[in-house]
């Protein structure tokens with residue numbers, strides 16, 4: 252399944268010798284480079300922690316200077332060392348860029364220089380960098396690594412199903428081609444109707460710079476020594492098998508803190524890097540509520556609902572009469588109905604940011620009303636939590652299809668075709684379904700996925716074996732001359 256690692260090494264024996272002789276005790280040194288957003292930092296940081304804590308690697312993770320400064324990051328996060336790269340906007344990050352396209356191009360120009368500088372600086376240390384694990388939203392990181400003769404691993408943060416659609420479009424134009432119908436799609440993708448495809452396909456012309464970026468993830472993966480996906484084998488068995496025939500993907504997830512899965516990593520109960528300030532009131536508030544009585548509502552770090560949609564959601568929640576914990580980021584607060592927060596004080600707690608894993612694993616929570624971002628979705632699956640999914644864009648429509656149609660752990664809301672909104676009645680109905688009778692089976696299915704997620708990352712599980720194989724190939728292939 253693996254391709255041969257393409258860089259030179261003199262002999263297995265010498266590499267092994269080098270390993271034995273390494274005074275630092277590290278088996279190899281990996282530099283991890285996430286795309287600078289919450290949903291991309293979390294999984295790669297957690298994967299880094301697993302590599303560093305249980306697999307004997309030294310791992311350094313590079314955030315942007317803006318993120319590091321605004322969070323006042325220390326030099327390490329748990330087991331992982333932290334470094335910084337520039338995205339060209341050290342004083343304000345993405346918010347300062349004129350456009351998405353301009354941001355991505357400065358990130359490439361400045362980021363490439365920073366990554367080269369980090370590699371060079373580590374060269375003369377006892378632990379030079381051996382491998383770069385990069386988010387394929389940043390395909391240029393592979394090119395930098397190759398200039399230095401390093402091994403490379405692309406780390407896909409989305410489902411294999413979504414990755415495969417981008418692969419097929421990039422290489423064969425198969426998804427946008429009108430001749431393609433579900434029947435022509437490879438095994439595993441045939442359950443996707445046009446409206447289930449990532450939004451860049453189903454809403455033509457939307458976010459062209461991001462569309463180019465997601466397709467370009469596959470512009471140079473043929474040169475990557477390893478390709479990882481944050482999913483687990485049994486979750487997407489058909490797609491993983493089908494895609495691996497053309498592009499070997501190693502499932503290594505779920506990358507959620509170990510406390511919530513195999514509990515094998517000491518003190519690993521959170522990702523540890525939040526771009527927003529957590530409201531500590533959540534858990535105390537949940538502690539006062541009966542089991543399964545609360546609807547948790549959160550749309551990740553980026554979703555931006557219209558004013559009208561916010562109103563419908565607020566009124567739909569109110570109509571259910573359930574308790575709710577709703578994450579409304581600062582930037583969204585003005586869209587709430589007037590005095591909503593005060594009027595609903597008995598029923599609902601509104602916070603700017605929650606400790607999501609703690610919330611999803613709290614017994615008071617009975618349903619997760621989510622945008623279907625991949626981290627939120629795999630967190631809910633891993634914690635056995637049924638969902639109502641209201642997808643907004645990018646991979647979320649596809650995730651919502653899988654939640655409802657494949658994994659059967661939730662339902663997707665229906666958008667009113669005239670208004671383009673999800674109305675309050677629909678919101679109320681969907682929540683009632685998941686919190687009621689219909690939800691019982693979803694909950695049982697969700698528990699099954701949780702068990703399978705734990706099995707995948709535990710010793711000898713599919714993800715664990717894939718990680719071990721990566722580590723041993725990396726260690727064996729370390730250049731003997733360094």
Ligand code: UDP
Nearest residue numbers: 290551552553578604605607624625626627
């Ligand atoms: N998250 C959190 N608190 C919140 C909302 C979200 O910690 O109040 C975390 C969540 O656990 C997940 C990430 O932020 O790991 C959001 O990633 P996702 O892929 O779901 O959505 P995105 O932000 O990329 O749209």
